Amino acid sequence: MSEDRELTRLENEWKNRFDRFTAPEPSREQTLDLLQKIKAVEEVKPVDLRFKLESHQDTQSMSARTVNLFLSQWNFHGTRSWLLTGIIMLILTLTISQNIGNEVAGFSTWIKWVTLFMIAVMGYAFRTKNEGNQLIETLSYYPLTVQMFMRFMIVMALQLAITLPLSFIILGATNSIYYLLGSFTPVLFFGVIGFVSTIWLGQKIGLLLALFVWFSQTLFEKQHQSASLFQLPENEGFLLMNIVVMGISILLLGTVTLKYRQMRDLT
Amino acid sequence: MQDEEYMRQLSYGNDSALDTLVFQYHKPLYGYVYRLLQDENLAEDIVQDTFMKIYQQGKNGFVPDSFKPWMYKIATNGCRDYWRKASTKREYFTDEIVEGTGKIHHIIDRQLERQWMIDALDQLAPDYRMVLYLRFYQELKYAEIALALEIPLNTVKTWISRGLKQLEGILLEDERKGAGVNE
Numbered sequence: 001m002s003e004d005r006e007l008t009r010l011e012n013e014w015k016n017r018f019d020r021f022t023a024p025e026p027s028r029e030q031t032l033d034l035l036q037k038i039k040a041v042e043e044v045k046p047v048d049l050r051f052k053l054e055s056h057q058d059t060q061s062m063s064a065r066t067v068n069l070f071l072s073q074w075n076f077h078g079t080r081s082w083l084l085t086g087i088i089m090l091i092l093t094l095t096i097s098q099n100i101g102n103e104v105a106g107f108s109t110w111i112k113w114v115t116l117f118m119i120a121v122m123g124y125a126f127r128t129k130n131e132g133n134q135l136i137e138t139l140s141y142y143p144l145t146v147q148m149f150m151r152f153m154i155v156m157a158l159q160l161a162i163t164l165p166l167s168f169i170i171l172g173a174t175n176s177i178y179y180l181l182g183s184f185t186p187v188l189f190f191g192v193i194g195f196v197s198t199i200w201l202g203q204k205i206g207l208l209l210a211l212f213v214w215f216s217q218t219l220f221e222k223q224h225q226s227a228s229l230f231q232l233p234e235n236e237g238f239l240l241m242n243i244v245v246m247g248i249s250i251l252l253l254g255t256v257t258l259k260y261r262q263m264r265d266l267t
Numbered sequence: 268m269q270d271e272e273y274m275r276q277l278s279y280g281n282d283s284a285l286d287t288l289v290f291q292y293h294k295p296l297y298g299y300v301y302r303l304l305q306d307e308n309l310a311e312d313i314v315q316d317t318f319m320k321i322y323q324q325g326k327n328g329f330v331p332d333s334f335k336p337w338m339y340k341i342a343t344n345g346c347r348d349y350w351r352k353a354s355t356k357r358e359y360f361t362d363e364i365v366e367g368t369g370k371i372h373h374i375i376d377r378q379l380e381r382q383w384m385i386d387a388l389d390q391l392a393p394d395y396r397m398v399l400y401l402r403f404y405q406e407l408k409y410a411e412i413a414l415a416l417e418i419p420l421n422t423v424k425t426w427i428s429r430g431l432k433q434l435e436g437i438l439l440e441d442e443r444k445g446a447g448v449n450e
Binding site: 003004006007010011013014015017018020021023024025026030031034035037038039041 | 388
């Protein structure tokens, strides 16, 4: 309180002394001139929001851009959608593990359902209702291909993060590194098929193609077991098939960069 | 009409709202920037930039909660940018500047009293000068100064108090040296 009083005293004492430092004052003409200048500059260079946005984007670090890209795609579907994926996977796993006594047979059934579910999630993630993404692309933020790739990464990471621990419920003590590989490879493959075919052929055809591969694998598994993707570690061609499937997945993913360049050159 | 309302009008596309704001604040804003930089051309540039920003922000739909502190904040930042860019991390206490002030201010005022005031203020740190100018010449309230300079309210009071005490000290020193011109 005494400090405030002291301040008031000082201010009163000094109030008049400050008048001694005057500054030149602009005339009315100068004010009019200033107004004209402001408006003239604005007329020549209208506010370019896109330019401002791009400049802002350029100043962001790579990590900040990646985080923003991740958040934009995560938010597009919403946390609830992603959590639902995990819940459905858990229900699927528990149902199979409770109803099939034999772990190996259970694993075979489980991985087929998991991959089918993977296709469904991909179909959902790449559904055509993407006005938000088109808007982001229009605003120069992220090209649609990049956005889809981020969504693919989210789906894959989420599915694998859920699948791998759930495989322990199905297999119990019989689980091994080979079984983990046996669950990882088909999930990756169908994820890649869903993603790459959507990029090249569009959402509907892409989804149908992924379903076609899945059904043909399931239906003709017994007749052409050596060509089956759902091989178990007990099968002779297990490792070879896993290597081939991984190789195909990587090659297919590589074609996305080609598509990206094509789309970039078109714009 | 309140200043904020003019900004709202600007955001609706009513350009004449800018005219009112410029007519109302051109002189005080110029005075503030001039006192900080003591260069007419520089002050003109920074005032123009400030109004440009106000105009653009208004056109973009931005309406500040409190116009006056916001305007002084833009202008103050403009001055700070200038100091940074010019790397003129001014040594306000050096003899060189004090000696040079006579030349700098020849166009402003030749009266000795006024010259003494300029010299004395020049010896204060920029932060103290800003609060004093905003308080005594721009007649801003403490809270408005706090908003304009983005500092706590108590800091405003402290800086005003310290700034005035330092001025008092300078005055006494001048008197002691016999150089005081204000009595």
